[in-house]
Amino acid sequence: MPKREETSCQECGDKLNGRRDKKFCDVSCRNAFNNTLNIEKAGIVRRINNYLRKNRLILKDLKARYPEKRACNVHRSQLTDSGFRFDFYTSSYTTKQGNVYFFNYEFGFMELEEDRIVIVENIDEKKRA
Numbered sequence: 179m180p181k182r183e184e185t186s187c188q189e190c191g192d193k194l195n196g197r198r199d200k201k202f203c204d205v206s207c208r209n210a211f212n213n214t215l216n217i218e219k220a221g222i223v224r225r226i227n228n229y230l231r232k233n234r235l236i237l238k239d240l241k242a243r244y245p246e247k248r249a250c251n252v253h254r255s256q257l258t259d260s261g262f263r264f265d266f267y268t269s270s271y272t273t274k275q276g277n278v279y280f281f282n283y284e285f286g287f288m289e290l291e292e293d294r295i296v297i298v299e300n301i302d303e304k305k306r307a
């Protein structure tokens with residue numbers, strides 16, 4: 179018979195007796211542990227998803243003000259005032275000229291000089307090539 183090791187509950191730290199593979203005192207300690215884990219994991223994903231979703235909506239709203247234009251040009255503060263996060267995006271696209279567009283789903287932006295931002299919708303890369 180294998181030697182019984184003394185372990186402690188992963189949730190409350192109490193000493194555990196009984197089966198070697200036991201990790202928790204009881205169901206309530208196991209549930210508490212798993213709930214905390216899930217909340218932490220979900221929290222990271224949810225926070226980043228929220229940034230991306232919010233960024234997309236801000237770009238969409240600004241672009242919608244210029245429906246006739248393929249690209250609109252706004253001031254940086256129009257994005258930051260709404261809580262835009264420039265450090266979160268879903269993809270990037272570099273043009274042949276070396277300009278970089280950062281996309282939040284189908285809406286992209288490119289930073290110009292003097293705090294100007296160009297916003298585009300759904301660039302068809304094949305047409306641009």
Ligand SMILES: [Zn+2]
Pocket residue numbers: 187188189190191192202203204207
């Ligand atoms: Zn416990």
